[in-house]
Amino acid sequence: MNSDIPRGVTNSTKLHVVHGLFVGIAVVGRILHRLGICHQVNFIRWFVACFLTGLNPVPAGLRVKDTRFSEVPVRVYEPTTVCDGLRRGLVYFHGGGWVLGSIDSVDEVCRHIATxxxxxVVSVGYRLAPEHRYPVQLDDCETATCHFLSVAEAEFSVDPRRVAVGGDSTGANLAAALCxxxxxxxxxxxxxxxxxxLIYPALQMADFNLPSYQQNHAVPILFRGRMAFYFLQYLNGDVSVCQDVLEGNHVPTELRPRYKEWLSPSNLPPEFLARGFCEPPAAEYDGEVYHAIKAGLEPEVSPLLGDDAVIQNTPPTFILTCEYDVLRDDGILYRKRLLDLNKDVTWQHVTDAFHGVVNFFNQGCLSFACARRVVDAVVDYVKTL
Structure with a gap:
């Protein structure tokens, strides 16, 4: 778990501290797991909920309510100010690798966007892996979204034609897949x-050797190998194939030219190659690995690999990427696909931010200045809807 934090990262010393804290949590969780006391994931969830997720009093001008939409837990944030006509809405899916995260972990973000x-804003508490595998998470997001769309005007004075979906990281994956x-x-x-x-979205599991994966492979809080691990947890939990997936051995030979058209580093603006990129060795296709993870190459897990005809019918898109993030190029390459199809895309790139930064928005001593810029960029876009 050795980290590599570039000098360009905002508050790099604080990020070192955060990384050390997370490593410590993971180690303690692993020990407890081996002793049979509790699962490592459950310990991490408990620690984050108790010590890293502070719920502040609800501010004036905002009504917050926990409820369920067709049995899916949600938290609804309603401004109480007078509104001429119907309000806009946003259904938000938290990140966390489909394994971690919760409604509470993005509470401050959703409050800020709403006010x-x-x-x-509707924040969705979809079920998590490893207890629940794909497509449960996506199904929960669809259920909650469709429920809200069906009652938006009657129960919440929201115009159902002005309801967006969104999220961060794997939550953004769910938003793109749902669309x-x-x-x-x-x-x-x-x-x-x-x-x-889409806030620093995870959009494909075909190529873990893109420039951003190489340049940021050890930048907290998301390492290259950890992203592959999360995809595998989402699918079936078979992490024995993780190294094969990282090397690209899971991609059938006949699909590689098609994916290369969409995932080629030549599709990136030149400045994103400046920190270095080496063409990886040719992968050796392994049919057993492919059959173990083949759902991961479907558009509902890898929206960047969707068909043109489907992407053509998706709504206008906001994409935010961070320079020091293994997922940076996923967002940039999806933007390229959308632009090639003449879709409406707004792109915001934050040059000093890292993956997961919104989780440190308004978190006291753990706050990062760039987190506010990221969330405010989302606010500015939502205002245009």
Whole structure:
């Protein structure tokens, strides 16, 4: 778990401290797991909930309520100020590798978006791995979103035609995957999301050797190997194939030219190659590995690999990327695909930020200045909807 924190990262000393704290939590969790006391994941969830997720009093001008939408836990943030007509809405999916994270972990972010943009925000508490595997998380997000769309006007004074979906990291993955799922159905019974808000999204598990994966492979709080681990936890929990996935041995030979068209580093602006990139050795296809993870190459797990005809029908998109993030290029390459299809895309790149920074928004001594800039960029976009 040795880290490599570039000098360009904001508050690099504080990030070193945060990384050390997370390593300590992981080590204690592993010891407890081996002693049979509790699962490592459960310990990490408990520690984060108790010590790293502070819930402050609800500010004036905001009503916050925990409820359920068709049995899916949600937290609804409603501004109480007078509004002429119907408000806009945002359904938000938290990050955490489909394994960690909760409604509480993004509470400050959702409060800020709701109050600063005068938007009704719904934060979704979807079920997590390893207890629940794909597609449970996506199904929960769809259920909650469709429920909100069906009652938005009658119960929340929200215009269902002005409801966006969004999230951070794997929550952004769920938002993008949901938009593609709804675009494929085209049933017309409910309004389609008016936008997708993708904060440093995880969008594909075909290539873990993109420039951003190489340049930021050991930058906290998301390492290259850990991202592959999270994908595998989401799918089936078989982490024995992790190294094969990192090397690209899971991608069938016949699919590689198609994926290369979308994932080639030549599709990135030149400045994103400046910190270095080496073409990886040719991967050796392993059919057993592919069959173990093949759902991971489907668009509902890897939206960046979706068909043109489906992506063409997705809503306007906001993408935020961070320079010191293994997932940086996922967002930039998805932007390229959307632009090639003449889709409306707003892109914000934060040059001094790292993956997971929104989790440190308004968190006291653990706050990072760039976290506010990231969240305020989201607020500015939501105001345009």
């Amino acid at each position: 600063e943009s005068d938007t009704t 593609q799922r709804l675009a494929r159905r085209e049933d017309g019974h409910l309004p389609f999301p008016c936008a997708q808000v």
